[in-house]
Amino acid sequence: MAELNISERQAGDVTILDLSGKITIGEGSVALRTAIRRMLEEGKKKILLNLAGVGYVDSSGIGELVSSYTAINKDGGQLKLLNLTQKIQDLLTITKLLTVFDVYESESEALNSFK
Amino acid sequence: MALKEVSPLFVTAETTELRLPSRIEAIDEAATAVARLVSRSGFSEDASFAIDMAVREAIANAVIHGNKFDESKFVEISVQRSPDSLEISVHDQGSGFNPEAVADPTEEENLLKSSGRGIFFVRNFMDEVYWLTPPEGGTTVRMIKRTNP
Numbered sequence: 286m287a288e289l290n291i292s293e294r295q296a297g298d299v300t301i302l303d304l305s306g307k308i309t310i311g312e313g314s315v316a317l318r319t320a321i322r323r324m325l326e327e328g329k330k331k332i333l334l335n336l337a338g339v340g341y342v343d344s345s346g347i348g349e350l351v352s353s354y355t356a357i358n359k360d361g362g363q364l365k366l367l368n369l370t371q372k373i374q375d376l377l378t379i380t381k382l383l384t385v386f387d388v389y390e391s392e393s394e395a396l397n398s399f400k
Numbered sequence: 401m402a403l404k405e406v407s408p409l410f411v412t413a414e415t416t417e418l419r420l421p422s423r424i425e426a427i428d429e430a431a432t433a434v435a436r437l438v439s440r441s442g443f444s445e446d447a448s449f450a451i452d453m454a455v456r457e458a459i460a461n462a463v464i465h466g467n468k469f470d471e472s473k474f475v476e477i478s479v480q481r482s483p484d485s486l487e488i489s490v491h492d493q494g495s496g497f498n499p500e501a502v503a504d505p506t507e508e509e510n511l512l513k514s515s516g517r518g519i520f521f522v523r524n525f526m527d528e529v530y531w532l533t534p535p536e537g538g539t540t541v542r543m544i545k546r547t548n549p
Contacts, residue, residue, distance in 0.1 A: 310460050311424045343456055344517035352514040372449065379524055380517055381506045 289313040289339075291320045299399050300329040301367075301392070305338025308346030317346075321353040321364075330362025331399045335392070337368035342376060354386065363387075367395045418477040420459075422467035422492075427459045430477050434488060437481050442547050450525035451486065451545050457518040458490040458541050466492025466539055484547050485527075491540040499531045 289306040302320060307313045324332055334353075342350075350366075357364040365387040369377070377383045389395035416433050420426035434455045438448050459475060467473040473493040480487045503510050505517045523529050528544040 309456075310427065310464075343453065343460070344515075344521050345460070347517055348514040351512055355512055355514075376521075379506075380520070381511060385511055 287312065287316065289316040291316060293320075296333075296392075296396050299331045299333055299396055300324060301333045301335055303335045303338065307341040308339055308349060309341060309343045310345035314345045314349040317349045317353065321356060325356065325360050325362070330357060330360055332357055332362065332364045333367055333392075333395050333399075334364065335367045336370065336373060339373065340370065342373050347376060347380060347382065350386070351382065363399060365389060365395055365398065367392060414481050416477075416479045420475050420477070421471045422463045422469055422473050422475060423471060424460075424463065426463055426475055427456050430459045430475075430490075431456050433477070434479050437479050438486065441481050441486055443486075443545070447545060451488075454522045454525040454543055454545075455488060455490075457521045458488070458543065461497075461518050461522075461541075462490050462492035462494070462539075466494030466497065468494065486545045486547075488543045488545075489540055490543075491534070491538055493538045496533050496537075497531060497539040 287306065289304060289308055289312065292303045294301050294303070302324075304317070308317055321332070324330075334350075354364045367389050369388060374383070374388075377386065377388075387398065389398065416437055418430055418433055420429055431452055435448070435452060438451050443451065459477070462475040463469065467475065476491040478489045499519055502519045503516060505511070505513065505520050510516060522541065522543065526543040527546050527549050530542045532540040532542060534540055
């Protein structure tokens with residue numbers, strides 16, 4: 286089984302990526318990078334990452350979230366985060382990245398924020 | 401299978417020592433071995449998570465930045481359990497490392513950097529962390545987590 290599974294769905298012009306597994310050094314980080322690159326190639330610039338199923342992120346995974354955020358911003362798009370587990374929220378707090386990412390607990394609120 | 405080369409040199413109730421080739425797979429292997437000791441050491445769930453995170457980051461640093469994925473070089477891990485603490489040492493065969501030279505990833509100008517958080521996590525998740533440069537070369541990171549901090 287893949288370290289990180291990513292499934293894609295569309296809500297208007299927002300692409301929601303439902304992630305489950307681990308975003309860690311190696312396979313997990315690469316899978317996220319590849320998915321974000323594909324989104325940008327397809328012209329999808331409003332991305333909501335649903336992290337409800339992500340139980341573990343390491344420094345490489347955090348780095349990949351940051352890279353995704355900057356790549357999408359650079360392309361004129363927006364990346365937002367949905368449904369962080371407590372552990373991931375803690376990691377983003379101590380790294381002060383909660384001040385960078387736009388984070389939501391409700392999908393409808395997150396979708397509205399793109400409008 | 402590659403991981404067959406990875407075997408504990410010595411295991412008792414108190415100590416585990418591992419010598420792992422410099423591959424990404426070493427991270428899981430070491431974390432699993434450490435978790436076995438941690439589970440018998442009376443740590444809380446949060447403390448166990450913290451130790452796991454610190455071990456994974458320390459091994460990743462040793463494999464990537466220390467040994468630079470050179471599979472002829474090894475990462476050596478020693479874990480010692482005492483009644484009041486767990487001490488983990490991770491040694492690489494790299495060219496040395498100055499932890500003071502690593503920029504603080506929480507400074508405004510570093511927030512959007514894609515790397516540089518591993519050392520920060522190691523420092524953050526353990527009670528004591530020391531970087532040593534033994535005379536035989538390489539770098540050893542010695543990390544201590546107390547059972548009742």
